[in-house]
Amino acid sequence: MQRARASAPNTARRRLALTVAAASVAGLVALGPAAAPVAAGMPVVERPWANGCITRTLSPGDRSDQVVCLERRLRSLGYPVAPDRHFDQGTAEVVRDMKRRGGLSGTATAGPDALDYIFGSRRQPVTTWAGRCIFSTLSPGMRTRQVTCLEVRLHRLGYETDRKPHFGPTTATAVRHLQRRAGLQQTGVAGPQTLTYIFGAGRQRIQTWDRNCITGFLAIGMSGEPVKCLQRQLLRLNLLDSSDGNFGPRTQFAVRVIERRNGFLPDGIAGPNTLTKIFQARIPSPVRAGRDELGYALSAVSVAGHRAPLVPDSGSGRRIVYSRAQQRAWAIASDGHMVRSWLVSGSIYDNERRGTHHVYSKSRYAGAFTGAPLTLPYMIRYYKTPRNNHIGFHAIPVRRDGSRIMSVSQLGVARSSGCTRQSDQDAYFLWNWAPVGTKVVVV
Numbered sequence: 001m002q003r004a005r006a007s008a009p010n011t012a013r014r015r016l017a018l019t020v021a022a023a024s025v026a027g028l029v030a031l032g033p034a035a036a037p038v039a040a041g042m043p044v045v046e047r048p049w050a051n052g053c054i055t056r057t058l059s060p061g062d063r064s065d066q067v068v069c070l071e072r073r074l075r076s077l078g079y080p081v082a083p084d085r086h087f088d089q090g091t092a093e094v095v096r097d098m099k100r101r102g103g104l105s106g107t108a109t110a111g112p113d114a115l116d117y118i119f120g121s122r123r124q125p126v127t128t129w130a131g132r133c134i135f136s137t138l139s140p141g142m143r144t145r146q147v148t149c150l151e152v153r154l155h156r157l158g159y160e161t162d163r164k165p166h167f168g169p170t171t172a173t174a175v176r177h178l179q180r181r182a183g184l185q186q187t188g189v190a191g192p193q194t195l196t197y198i199f200g201a202g203r204q205r206i207q208t209w210d211r212n213c214i215t216g217f218l219a220i221g222m223s224g225e226p227v228k229c230l231q232r233q234l235l236r237l238n239l240l241d242s243s244d245g246n247f248g249p250r251t252q253f254a255v256r257v258i259e260r261r262n263g264f265l266p267d268g269i270a271g272p273n274t275l276t277k278i279f280q281a282r283i284p285s286p287v288r289a290g291r292d293e294l295g296y297a298l299s300a301v302s303v304a305g306h307r308a309p310l311v312p313d314s315g316s317g318r319r320i321v322y323s324r325a326q327q328r329a330w331a332i333a334s335d336g337h338m339v340r341s342w343l344v345s346g347s348i349y350d351n352e353r354r355g356t357h358h359v360y361s362k363s364r365y366a367g368a369f370t371g372a373p374l375t376l377p378y379m380i381r382y383y384k385t386p387r388n389n390h391i392g393f394h395a396i397p398v399r400r401d402g403s404r405i406m407s408v409s410q411l412g413v414a415r416s417s418g419c420t421r422q423s424d425q426d427a428y429f430l431w432n433w434a435p436v437g438t439k440v441v442v443v
Contacts (some may be wrong), residue, residue: 257336302342
């Protein structure tokens with residue numbers, strides 16, 4: 001009985017609790033429709049900004065009066081933003097920049113932390129360039145409207161750039177060159193100091209060559225990519241045989257050829273005037289295999305164009321150059337480029353007078369001044385000795401039986417008594433190339 005009586009109050013209490021709980025649930029259900037609905041995914045807003053104008057997170061694509069309040073604030077801080085109620089790409093780019101400055105994530109969404117930073121009471125206007133078009137550091141790989149504004153400025157200064165709006169290798173090269181001129185670290189990144197220099201009011205248009213590869217003078221002893229660019233152009237002009245990036249004697253000689261051709265002081269330094277002439281020069285037609293640029297067949301001991309060994313310093317103009325030390329001859333065109341070079345066999349005596357001479361007569365066949373029974377084909381005379389003996393160029397002498405007194409493979413060593421012997425192909429070329437009056441330089 002006592003146990004039954006004790007359980008009665010407990011049962012009553014449980015019934016009362018269930019009744020209260022049911023009533024509470026019923027009340028909540030009844031109040032539910034009258035409560036303000038919360039859209040699914042709506043960001044929770046902790047506080048308002050801009051005097052209550054902004055009450056929620058703003059994202060790219062939004063269109064509202066709250067976006068106008070954000071845009072007005074960004075514009076007051078110096079950014080190129082128009083208050084048009086549209087959170088477009090331009091606004092997103094500015095928000096990303098502000099968040100980067102505040103040490104926040106790089107997304108374009110303006111959430112509570114970003115809005116706190118943007119509307120901070122101590123926020124100072126940002127530094128901009130190009131009429132507010134550029135407001136942040138620009139790096140290779142970027143594709144934004146800011147890059148377009150940078151490229152427009154670089155074009156006005158005379159630089160080539162990548163396709164708009166792309167901060168690619170060409171644009172980076174231009175930026176590095178300007179950094180070098182300003183004495184800044186050559187990173188290729190357009191930061192505040194670089195941008196201030198680029199958009200300086202007194203910045204003058206510069207001159208570059210080969211798509212910004214060369215931006216200053218080049219001289220012997222220098223090396224690097226600018227020298228390679230110069231050498232590649234000289235190679236196209238048949239004035240050089242390789243591009244190793246080192247400004248050595250061959251490159252210096254090729255530069256001197258251009259300087260002499262254009263009436264400049266032949267100092268071998270590639271300055272602005274010389275570089276302009278080098279990159280404006282006409283590229284000669286390619287040489288056919290086994291022939292020189294004029295179509296004459298090459299011998300086993302001759303080469304054409306840029307493949308020719310370095311010619312000694314021998315003046316200027318259209319000329320034949322003969323080196324006694326090298327036992328080699330060169331045919332040099334009036335513009336200074338080498339048409340052809342070949343091995344010869346000169347005199348074993350000191351009767352080839354060094355200096356400048358001129359061709360004064362030619363004979364299809366001639367006899368030896370020694371009286372030997374030899375025929376000298378394609379004779380070109382340029383010097384008369386005190387004993388009235390004629391010195392010149394001719395093919396390897398032919399005996400009466402038609403044999404030659406030496407082979408082509410023996411050319412390159414002095415073996416004659418006065419004249420300069422050549423292979424048939426080289427003698428035929430020179431016979432046609434050198435009319436009476438042609439300059440001959442013996443060194």
